[in-house]
Amino acid sequence: MRGTYKIKKVLNNNVVIALNTINEEMIIIGKGLGFGKKQGDLIDQQNIDQLFQLVNEQQQEEYKQLLLQIDDSIMETINDAIVLISRRLDQKLNEHIHIALTDHIAFAIRRLEQGIVITNPFLTETKSMYPVEFQIAEQVINLINQQLEISLPKDEIGFVTLHIHSALENKPLSEIKDDALLLKKLINLIETGLKVQIEKNSLQYSRLVIHLRHVLDRVLHHETVELNEKFVTLLKQEYPLCYNLAWKLIKIIQTHYQLPVADAEAVYLAMHLQRLTQK
Template sequence: MDAFSVIKSLNNNVLIAEDMNQNEVILIGKGIGFAKKKRDLIESKTVEKLFVLRDREEQENYKKIIDNIDEKTLQSIVDSIEIIKKRINTFTDEHTLVALTDHIIFAIARLQQGLEIRNPFLAETKVLYPFEYEIASEIVEYMNQFLPVHLPEGEIGFVALHVHSAMEGTALNEINRYSQLVSNLIKIIEDQLFITLDRDSMDYVRFVRHLRYTIERVLNGDKVEEPRKMADLLKEEYPVFYNLSWKLIKIMQQTLKKPVFDAESVYLTIHLQRLHENIQLKSKTN
């Protein structure tokens, strides 16, 4: 394990140091910078509990981000990152660490100004990434004990995407693109079928998960078997759902820039028909 020599303490939780190869790094950890002086050594056993920023660009970004943040807020952010690290058993992505810190600080500033950006993908995020959403809920609940403002439920969805990015090593903008795609597909379905989906229903959960797995198959190039006879039957029996499934597929292709296999239309049609039928049954019983 590396040992580090302190160059400068930025605050109680962040300091600039030098590794054994004389490369400058930023060490982030609860109380790591308290009473540290130049050339003090950071013991190896302590390093295991820290986050180390080695990338020069991420170091500069992080220093700018925390320049005007109070100790209590930064402490809660460092604690929250530690929660993520413990729950997913890994946290090596420097960009995710910096991006999450930046997001929380921006959210606080926004709320202090009386502004709140609505999260349009909250329901989809909750369904698409339930484990990440659970972690994000824990983080937001924890941070709300210490922050000068109250982070609303919408922020749980945003934090969940950062957690997913850390877990999968996928860029946040890509994850946002897929969440937005699912949200757009849902809106098209509601508009075309003149229905409003219950975001808390199991039917909605099952359908959104199907869309997620469809997107994943497309991204991975996984081909599913095409039941030709069933495709012909569905086209004849359920033309509205069949045509809608193809509209959704074309949107996926345009967004993902990848081909979608014809067989996906069969499974989408079945899900659409079942979704619509269940809504009709519920409306009759209410």
Template sequence: MSILIDSAVVLKSYNNNIVSVTINEEERILFAKGIGFGKKFGDKIEKGTEVEKIFILEDEDNLRNFKQVIENVDENFLILCETMISYIENELKEDLDERIHVALVDHLNFAVQRLSNNEEIENPFLMEIKALYEKEYTLAEKVAETLQYEKGVNIPVGEIGFIALHIHSARNCGKLSNTLKSTHLINSIVEYVEKQIEVQIDKTSLDYARFVTHLRFAIKRILSDISIKNDFIKEIKSKYKLSYKIASGVSKILIEQLQKNVTVDEIAYLAMHIERLRIATIDK
């Protein structure tokens, strides 16, 4: 629980419990029961008001993406996810990179939907995750227990591994040197993809955020020599010819910059994400 030191001016009320405000000319997102009830643009929230959480997202893209998450994810589920993120930070005794408020919430939301429909995705590098990221996996198990209790959906071990990867990524993105190197490489790849599809990608979209998240994980796997298996390589090559060609070009950039081999399995997964991004961009 926090207390507002200064008054806030409402920019937008998303629902009864979440509002976007300005405090000293800086945008913040406030969580508190009933704080958004009846609020409209320009309304004042007095200093001394108790709030459950104050979001400070420094990166404008992250802030925009988080606002999209707020509008697309059930309010109670969003609050549940943020409670779990706070738990993870408390257990680790460190602040996680702010992207976790977009990447993990978005992932968990889709995971619950998939699993509710009995659509389970196999995690081919589960054993490596358990071995390399033991602390993150333990925390991911706690997240899975909470989701199972609150949402009544079984979370398989493969999905726990994916959650652990999100936690690990959020821990390591805070290291400046790694972040700068990774960001520069990802920007180069995005520019290459844009040039190949001859369309400017909407950097504020969730599709773009998902693509970048996949690239971050792919870079970590490649650097750690973690293999990923894709049983649909032949189908992807045949169905997504252009995207696979672009993914092959991306792999050459990764090989040159990372000085590591990129498997055809990894290229196929890149092709799937590029195809999704390409179609989403064309449809707009």
């Protein structure tokens, strides 16, 4: 946040567009930052909460339009939420979160006012897949509910979690949602194939989700794991149901991503499935 910033345009009391020392446009956020200010004024460094640059002109325009549509108190609270996320993670976030999360929260508040309830079918999976982001999302929803004196439902925690993870991993939200959908499909197949019902809030369920998530991550990053031939022979002979089911799941993953999956993944997945049948 070092350097001098000269105001180019005041968007609202808390957000301004300013030029840095090399005349790049920056979006700067801070409580009361734009109040009473005009073009050409310098910004007091102490008032800056967030500073980011939307290089894409279309994204800049989208953000400006959002500010025109959202009440200042709501906008201030959402900015506080993004500051909270940044501080909790202490990592650089993709700057598109300022558009994506702002738009999502504003729309969620509008739905709440209209009495429209949207349930989150991936809430449990999301919590297991991204526990750190989920915990921060809980804090975000609590902050919003407290500051605006509203009651956004628990389902929103899952949606906010995906936005946080998307900004953290620099992946489009559509891909994050796609992963969650695939994960849910795989778990449904496991429950059907093994004729078991896994308690969603159990440690057993959490371990399964984490194992599957690691499989997906390794596939997407083209990573491999070593194959133990003794395990293969044992699993084929002793646990054919789990072995065959594991391969069915691997084929679904291959088809979904159109990427190769190491044979070893089926072996270790079969071992995990066997543990499920023993519970």
